[in-house]
Structure formats: C-alpha cells, structure tokens
Amino acid sequence: QLQLVESGGGLVQPGGSLRLSCAASGFTLDYYAIGWFRQAPGKAREGVSCLSSDGSTYYADSVKGRFTISRDNAKNTVYLQMNSLKPEDTAVYYCAAAAQEGVIVTETDKYDYWGQGTQVTVSS
Numbered sequence: 001q002l003q004l005v006e007s008g009g010g011l012v013q014p015g016g017s018l019r020l021s022c023a024a025s026g027f028t029l030d031y032y033a034i035g036w037f038r039q040a041p042g043k044a045r046e047g048v049s050c051l052s053s054d055g056s057t058y059y060a061d062s063v064k065g066r067f068t069i070s071r072d073n074a075k076n077t078v079y080l081q082m083n084s085l086k087p088e089d090t091a092v093y094y095c096a097a098a099a100q101e102g103v104i105v106t107e108t109d110k111y112d113y114w115g116q117g118t119q120v121t122v123s124s
Helices: none
Strands: 002-005 011-012 019-024 033-039 045-050 055-058 065-072 076-083 091-098 118-122
Touching: 002 055, 002 065, 002 091, 011 019, 019 033, 019 091, 033 065, 045 076, 055 065
Parallel strands: 011 118
Antiparallel strands: 002 019, 019 076, 033 045, 033 091, 045 055, 065 076, 091 118
8 A cells, every 4th residue: 555654743832843754655755756745724735845756855935944855765754854943834744755756846736645744833
C-alpha cells in the first residue's frame, strides 16, 4: 500500500521551531518531487515548499529564509524544518509526492499521493 505519513506537528510559541517529517511506505521517494502544503481554516490550500528528485528546492515567499526542506533517502523520509514560526504559519500541513523526476512541482493537481496532515499551531 502506497502511503505518506506526516508527523512532528504541535503547539509552539511564536519564534519557535518545529520539524515535520513525511515518511513514505510502499514506494521510494528518490524519484518523486515532494511538496509541503498547508491549509488554514477558511483558506485555500497553499504550497509551502518543494524538493525535486534531483535536489532543487522551492519555497513560498512567506516562508523563504525560515523553512528548509530536506530528504533522507535511507529513511525514505522528507523533512520540513520550520524556524522563526509566526502565528500566520498556523495550519494543517500536508506532504505530497508527484511522480515527476527532476522538476519542481507547485500545482496541487500534479501530485499523486497525499498524507493525512499534521496540525501546526503557533500561539503564545
């Protein structure tokens, strides 16, 4: 069964950090573009970051300089390190995999597999 499972969400104070994990089972992430998306209540899902199969990265302007996406091939896991968190980062965060090699994928409808989401709340 092909599956993505996110973990690492939680409650953090403004200025704090969290590291989200996206673990894949049933397939190898090496050949996929992996994206992180988020959706806040009442808002559309938005792209946060993407890591292509060849190591290129994309970050939304709102997170550039604060978030870092990385991959551990041995663990078949992609991470999103989130630093200097702000209340506006509060959302459910989803990871997704697109079966496209060597490209950054930003469109949600290009992704083939999605995780169930993990809640991130930034509040004092």
